[in-house]
Amino acid sequence: MxxxxxxxxxxxxxxxxxxxxxxxxxxxxxxxxxxxxxxxxxxxxxxxxxxxxxxxxxxxxxxxxxxxxxxxxxxxxxxxxxxxxxxxxxxxxxxxxxxxxxxxxxxxxxxxxxxxxxxxxxxxxxxxxxxxxxxxxxxxxxxxxxxxxxxxxxxxxxxxxxxxxxxxxxxxxxxxxxxxxxxxxxxxxxxxxxxxxxxxxGCKGVVEFELECSGESWGRGPTVRPIHSSMAAAVESPIWRMIHALASMTDPRDPMKVVIEGFYDNVAPPTKEDLELVEKLAQTYDEKAIAEELGVKHFYNDLKGKDLLLKMLYSTTLNIQGIQAGYTGPLFKTVLPEKIVVKMESRLVPNQTTTETVEKIRKHLDKLGYTDIKINEYPEANGVDDWSRxxxxxxxxxxxxxxxxxxxxxxxxxxxxxxxxxxxxxxxxxxxxxxxxxxxxxxxxxxxxxxxxxxxxxxxxxxxxxxxxxxxxxxxxxxxxxxx
Amino acid sequence: MxxxxxxxxxxxxxxxxxxxxxxxxxxxxxxxxxxxxxxxxxxxxxxxxxxxxxxxxxxxxxxxxxxxxxxxxxxxxxxxxxxxxxxxxxxxxxxxxxxxxxxxxxxxxxxxxxxxxxxxxxxxxxxxxxxxxxxxxxxxxxxxxxxxxxxxxxxxxxxxxxxxxxxxxxxxxxxxxxxxxxxxxxxxxxxxxxxxxxxxxGCKGVVEFELECSGESWGRGPTVRPIHSSMAAAVESPIWRMIHALASMTDPRDPMKVVIEGFYDNVAPPTKEDLELVEKLAQTYDEKAIAEELGVKHFYNDLKGKDLLLKMLYSTTLNIQGIQAGYTGPLFKTVLPEKIVVKMESRLVPNQTTTETVEKIRKHLDKLGYTDIKINEYPEANGVDDWSRxxxxxxxxxxxxxxxxxxxxxxxxxxxxxxxxxxxxxxxxxxxxxxxxxxxxxxxxxxxxxxxxxxxxxxxxxxxxxxxxxxxxxxxxxxxxxxx
Missing domain, CATH: 3.40.630.10 (Zn peptidases)
Known part of the structure; x- marks a missing residue:
């Protein structure tokens, strides 16, 4: 010194x-x-x-x-x-x-x-x-x-x-x-x-957005407020509509697989430099300790070490952060809700852009006739970060x-x-x-x-x-x- | 007098x-x-x-x-x-x-x-x-x-x-x-x-229940509390699991149609006496006024008069009262939730029993491998009424x-x-x-x-x-x- x-x-x-x-x-x-x-x-x-x-x-x-x-x-x-x-x-x-x-x-x-x-x-x-x-x-x-x-x-x-x-x-x-x-x-x-x-x-990117299905936008179901559920025999439900719209986005046998067209197109494989870093990381990576800390009993496909690191690093995701719909208090309330909002998020990896995920989801929804389901983004406030390397x-x-x-x-x-x-x-x-x-x-x-x-x-x-x-x-x- | x-x-x-x-x-x-x-x-x-x-x-x-x-x-x-x-x-x-x-x-x-x-x-x-x-x-x-x-x-x-x-x-x-x-x-x-x-x-019956999918019960995904969503690349989601379980219960092209085996088996058609009452009711039934009061623009299949009354009266339902899962506050929170609870309800008509609906849903879930999804009922507190005539x-x-x-x-x-x-x-x-x-x-x-x-x-x-x-x-x- x-x-x-x-x-x-x-x-x-x-x-x-x-x-x-x-x-x-x-x-x-x-x-x-x-x-x-x-x-x-x-x-x-x-x-x-x-x-x-x-x-x-x-x-x-x-x-x-x-x-x-x-x-x-x-x-x-x-x-x-x-x-x-x-x-x-x-x-x-x-x-x-x-x-x-x-x-x-x-x-x-x-x-x-x-x-x-x-x-x-x-x-x-x-x-x-x-x-x-x-x-x-x-x-x-x-x-x-x-x-x-x-x-x-x-x-x-x-x-x-x-x-x-x-x-x-x-x-x-x-x-x-x-x-x-x-x-x-x-x-x-x-x-x-x-x-x-x-x-x-560096870091992964993220794009956060809401999917919103409402009677108001759909023109069917309750359009103003929740109605008494005795009417559910003859009035359609924006919630059921959203359930099917969501279900169409991932594989029912393995919901970790997104089936939206082109969703994975721009996901780059690890570079040679990356692979070297991951190899080295894997030597000290203690997935058991991490699983325990998180309260997770099984990682996806029970992956370990390098394979787990590669999966975690080089995967884009389609995660549901939360769902708000209808009555969520104690016990029950006989309502047919007028709206459902699903908070979602996709982690972005090289070489995805910050806009492509939402564009692909929009296209997917439209193709299936869910043109009324809105995608709400709040880029000025929150929710969009590009990946960085x-x-x-x-x-x-x-x-x-x-x-x-x-x-x-x-x-x-x-x-x-x-x-x-x-x-x-x-x-x-x-x-x-x-x-x-x-x-x-x-x-x-x-x-x-x-x-x-x-x-x-x-x-x-x-x-x-x-x-x-x-x-x-x-x-x-x-x-x-x-x-x- | x-x-x-x-x-x-x-x-x-x-x-x-x-x-x-x-x-x-x-x-x-x-x-x-x-x-x-x-x-x-x-x-x-x-x-x-x-x-x-x-x-x-x-x-x-x-x-x-x-x-x-x-x-x-x-x-x-x-x-x-x-x-x-x-x-x-x-x-x-x-x-x-x-x-x-x-x-x-x-x-x-x-x-x-x-x-x-x-x-x-x-x-x-x-x-x-x-x-x-x-x-x-x-x-x-x-x-x-x-x-x-x-x-x-x-x-x-x-x-x-x-x-x-x-x-x-x-x-x-x-x-x-x-x-x-x-x-x-x-x-x-x-x-x-x-x-x-x-x-x-008389009245229709009702059975109310919750479907609950949790990492704790499933043994996969976050099992204790929500985890940071950056882990969603390698940790499964109880919410996505529930979405697919729900989607399996109704027809994606027409979610008013329940596709659970035997769901409609015990629904009795209207009696001759009933049909007479419905015919008479239809003479004064003002579906437009009711739709307006409810804030509903279209009844199912745009049914009217007697057909609408028959649909409303002689249909059992599978309604979602509400969904609670993960983060539902302002904007976003980067979490992968550990649990989702869906409040559901079925209206019962003659000759359904108060127990058959939940039994059929249980069987349906089990058949598809969703044995971990719990059905919560609170019959002592709320949620079960038989139909009456x-x-x-x-x-x-x-x-x-x-x-x-x-x-x-x-x-x-x-x-x-x-x-x-x-x-x-x-x-x-x-x-x-x-x-x-x-x-x-x-x-x-x-x-x-x-x-x-x-x-x-x-x-x-x-x-x-x-x-x-x-x-x-x-x-x-x-x-x-x-x-x-």
């Missing part, structure tokens, strides 16, 4: 109390995107203040059609420019029963075995803890009289929890300022509770893997994650950047009571000091090589 | 204020079967007091496994004995917005066009208004020094709104006391808003029709109603009585806010005085002829 790095690490150890205080200060601001625009704005201002304090050349709170983006440019006169993606909003807390703090916005430091000290509060892990840890790392570099090794362009959004609806617009409008970035980084805490580190080089050969990926190894961790590298995120905003047109999210430490219970971020870990899970030191080490690596 | 009848009618006119007060007094008692056992008991006691006041030989508040039955025997030393079925409980009011009275249990007399005076309150029409009107008629006969023309055995239950779960038991235990009754009568207000009188000689030739039916005609009404006689009720408790084993529900006046909004009972009607709809006079006239007719 070179001298300045050592000095910075020491600085972090010595100032950890202040660093924790900075996280608490940030968690205290109730920046609930769905409910508290004033809190969101206060949080945007606080973040802008941090960027000013850091010495950013330019700090802006940029209005969007939704919550503001905080944009900042730190010019280190360095060779490389890194786009840093952050979110400063949090999920709502209503209805949650917290036990480790009275108020989710009054963060507490508590022991939570197997961890000596965790910070409990809304946003602790998602994502204020890692965000401030990254800022702490930057402050520490500067405090030691060193220059940050890369130029930084921060893009911090205030509505990730609402589906990042206006982030794409922001990027589009600011493309001239952003296009010199060579990679995009998002600080996180990527250790699981056992200390294992996961690195996902970053090559394992990208410089930033190699730098992250090296940094992890320096800290004693061999990351489990997924070609992409099974979940979805707005990553494609950075990895596809117009930016086309490699995107990596990384960091040491651990946290859990995002969107749930007693959300926490590990401050003082154990032998396997690193605490805040190491998380910050890791970011410092990584930044030095990112200054030294091509990032693409 | 004979002298004593005339005198009684005059008495009713003169004492109408007191009679209205008696209804209000009874409506004030919050006898909500589902929520207020104390109110139910207070109401039972009040009813018992009325029976005492009337001079009943025997008055008993009989405990059951649920709410008590008030039983009373009025011995008029008459030739005929009439069983009088009453309910003294009411539906809950929570969540309802009443506008015509501040408190559903503080009944108000208001003008409600086209009616000069209606009584508004919970239970006004269902069924405290007609119940007390019938008692008022009896009190009036006695007040004029006359004897009631028939012996009366009152059976008043306090849990009709909970499905009359213990009424059958009561009848069984008291069969020795009840078996000399020749007919069963239930006072009602059978005029619609236009003044037309309907007389239904009373011959149009029964003496009590003829007496009711004559009484209506005396008051200027030609009743529309249905062989049985499309809805269901616990009538079979009286018309089948062990009592096997003809059963008729009848009365003048009108009321509406049962189980809904601003429930009312007409006190002062108009040219077509009779008010309380006529309702009571009708009961008196009917009682005299019932004293004069064989009732079976």
């Amino acid at each position: 070179n001298q300045s790095l050592k000095q910075i690490h020491e600085y972090i150890d010595e100032h950890l109390g202040e660093h924790i205080e900075r996280i608490k200060e940030f968690v205290r601001i109730p920046s609930i995107a769905a409910e508290n625009p004033e809190g969101v704005r206060r949080c945007a201002q606080k973040l802008a203040n941090y960027f000013e304090e850091l010495g950013c050349k330019k700090v802006e709170i940029v209005e969007t059609a939704g919550q503001p983006v905080v944009y900042a440019h730190y010019d280190a006169q360095a060779r490389n420019t890194l786009l840093v993606y952050l979110m400063y909003d949090v999920k709502q807390v209503s209805g949650e029963k917290w036990t480790l703090t009275d108020d989710p916005f009054d963060p507490k430091l508590v022991e939570l075995p197997p961890f000596k000290k965790v910070l409990v509060g809304r946003g602790a892990i998602n994502s204020k803890g890692p965000l401030v840890a990254f800022l702490n790392a930057l402050f520490s570099i500067k405090a030691c009289g060193e220059e940050i090794p890369v130029n930084l362009k921060f893009v911090a959004e205030g509505e990730e929890e609402l589906g990042s609806a206006h982030l794409k617009d922001f990027i589009k409008h600011r493309i001239e300022e952003l296009k010199d970035a060579q990679a995009c980084f998002s600080p996180s805490a990527s250790q699981n509770i056992k200390g294992e580190v996961t690195l996902s080089l 970053t090559s394992p050969k990208a410089g930033i990926v190699q730098a992250v893997i090296e940094a992890y190894r320096e800290y004693g961790f061999e990351p489990r590298v997924w070609p992409f994650s099974l979940g979805s995120s707005p990553q494609a905003i950075f990895t596809k047109d117009p930016l086309k950047l490699p995107f990596v999210s990384a960091g040491l430490s651990h946290g859990a219970r995002a969107h749930a009571p007693d959300e926490y971020y590990v401050i003082e870990g154990n032998e396997k899970v690193k605490g805040l000091a190491h998380a910050e030191k890791f970011f410092v080490s990584l930044l030095y690596k990112l200054g030294e090589r091509a990032l693409r | 004979n002298q004593s009848l005339k005198q009684i009618h005059e008495y009713i006119d003169e004492h109408l204020g007191e009679h209205i007060e008696r209804i209000k007094e009874f409506v004030r008692i919050p006898s909500i079967a589902a929520e207020n056992p104390e109110g139910v008991r207070r109401c039972a006691q009040k009813l018992a007091n009325y029976f005492e006041e009337l001079g009943c030989k025997k008055v008993e508040i009989v405990e059951t496994a649920g709410q008590p039955v008030v039983y009373a025997h009025y011995d008029a030393q008459a030739r005929n004995t009439l069983l009088v079925y009453l309910m003294y409980d009411v539906k809950q009011v929570s969540g309802e917005k009443w506008t015509l009275t501040d408190d559903p249990f503080d009944p108000k007399l208001v003008e409600l066009p086209p009616f000069k005076k209606v009584l508004v309150g919970r239970g006004a029409i269902n069924s405290k208004g007609p119940l007390v009107a019938f008692l008022n008629a009896l009190f009036s006969i006695k007040a004029c020094g006359e004897e009631i023309p028939v012996n009366l055995k009152f059976v008043a239950e306090g849990e009709e709104e909970l499905g009359s779960a213990h009424l059958k038991d009561f009848i069984k235990h008291r069969i020795e006391e009840l078996k000399d009754a020749q007919a069963c009568f239930s006072p009602s207000a059978s005029q619609n808003i236009k003044g037309e009188v309907t007389l239904s000689l 009373t011959s149009p030739k029964a003496g009590i039916v003829q007496a009711v029709i004559e009484a209506y005609r005396e008051y200027g009404f030609e009743p529309r006689v249905w062989p049985f109603s499309l809805g269901s009720s616990p009538q079979a408790i009286f018309t089948k084993d062990p009592l096997k009585l003809p059963f008729v529900s009848a009365g003048l006046s009108h009321g509406a909004r049962a189980h809904a806010p601003d429930e009312y009972y007409v006190i002062e009607g108009n040219e077509k709809v009779k008010g309380l005085a006529h309702a009571e006079k009708f009961f008196v006239s009917l009682l005299y007719k019932l004293g004069e002829r064989a009732l079976r």
Whole structure:
């Protein structure tokens, strides 16, 4: 370790109390995107203040059609420019029963075995803890009289929890300022509770939509409101209509198989690079532990190891999230309902587009005469993310893997994650950047009571000091090589 | 009209204020079967007091496994004995917005066009208004020094709104006391808003049940709780399983046709007597008005008149009341649900049994391998009523029709109603009585806010005085002829 790095690490150890205080200060601001625009704005201002304090050349709170983006440019006169993606909003807390703090916005430091000290509060892990840890790392570099090794362009959004609806617009409008970035980084805490580190080089896409069958649209059955079910002898049912429309979409003998024409046409097989990653992943992939954690007794066809991973990664899906129709209270109510709404979702894999699934379903329904069944999408609010991929050969990926190894961790590298995120905003047109999210430490219970971020870990899970030191080490690596 | 009848009618006119007060007094008692056992008991006691006041030989508040039955025997030393079925409980009011009275249990007399005076309150029409009107008629006969023309055995239950779960038991235990009754009568207000009188000689039956498909029971899919839908690529869905199980039960080209083996086997065609009634009904049946009221644009196959009536009356059904599965809140939630519950119902017609439908569905599911899909029934609480028929030739039916005609009404006689009720408790084993529900006046909004009972009607709809006079006239007719 070179001298300045050592000095910075020491600085972090010595100032950890202040660093924790900075996280608490940030968690205290109730920046609930769905409910508290004033809190969101206060949080945007606080973040802008941090960027000013850091010495950013330019700090802006940029209005969007939704919550503001905080944009900042730190010019280190360095060779490389890194786009840093952050979110400063949090999920709502209503209805949650917290036990480790009275108020989710009054963060507490508590022991939570197997961890000596965790910070409990809304946003602790998602994502204020890692965000401030990254800022702490930057402050520490500067405090030691060193220059940050890369130029930084921060893009911090205030509505990730609402589906990042206006982030794409922001990027589009600011493309001239952003296009010199060579990679995009998002600080996180990527250790699981056992200390294992996961690195996902992308994500699946998702398209969410509702199917709605109503008497109003159909022109048959009850068209206004539910009617008494004694009339069901002579009045048709939108629910039965929907049941048959749904049943036509998958194979009755194996509903995992979608029988909509062309549904799988654009699903690409794994690349050679992918297969290598999957082979390696399979060596440590413990499907039994995962099944147990999920409460699942059998995976599809009782697949295991590599076969299970391939099935999970390279499958598009047609999942029913929920169905709402008619009476659902206690016991019974003699009604013939006028409407049924089915919430559905398809996970998208390379090379599917975000629009083809709904188009194919529309065509399928029309072909069978279900022209009245509506497909409701809410792309402005929620429900559409493109898939994203970053090559394992990208410089930033190699730098992250090296940094992890320096800290004693061999990351489990997924070609992409099974979940979805707005990553494609950075990895596809117009930016086309490699995107990596990384960091040491651990946290859990995002969107749930007693959300926490590990401050003082154990032998396997690193605490805040190491998380910050890791970011410092990584930044030095990112200054030294091509990032693409 | 004979002298004593005339005198009684005059008495009713003169004492109408007191009679209205008696209804209000009874409506004030919050006898909500589902929520207020104390109110139910207070109401039972009040009813018992009325029976005492009337001079009943025997008055008993009989405990059951649920709410008590008030039983009373009025011995008029008459030739005929009439069983009088009453309910003294009411539906809950929570969540309802009443506008015509501040408190559903503080009944108000208001003008409600086209009616000069209606009584508004919970239970006004269902069924405290007609119940007390019938008692008022009896009190009036006695007040004029006359004897009631028939012996009366009152059976008043306090849990009709909970499905009359213990009424059958009561009848069984008291069969020795009840078996000399020749007919069963239930006072009602059978005029619609236009003044037309309907007389239904029975009812359809109903069997309600849930189909439940869960990972827990299936052993596949999520078995404990919903899991993240990113796993849907390799974990099966109980919802899709249920969709196909349901779809197998009806014809996709015409879901009104149930394709479960033997489903229609015991559906009897209309008798010659029925066909005559239906022919007559069709002359005044206004399907357009009914469709409009229901918000239905097309009946099945655009049937009309007699054909529509035959379809409605002589069809068993397989209706979906509601479906609850997974996430049903705003927008979307990325879950793969662990369970789906479908509330279903079949209306039963002669000669179906109350058990055959569920048996056939069970067999159907098992045959297709859906042995894990559960059928939940709650017969003790709700959901099972046998169909019931009373011959149009029964003496009590003829007496009711004559009484209506005396008051200027030609009743529309249905062989049985499309809805269901616990009538079979009286018309089948062990009592096997003809059963008729009848009365003048009108009321509406049962189980809904601003429930009312007409006190002062108009040219077509009779008010309380006529309702009571009708009961008196009917009682005299019932004293004069064989009732079976």
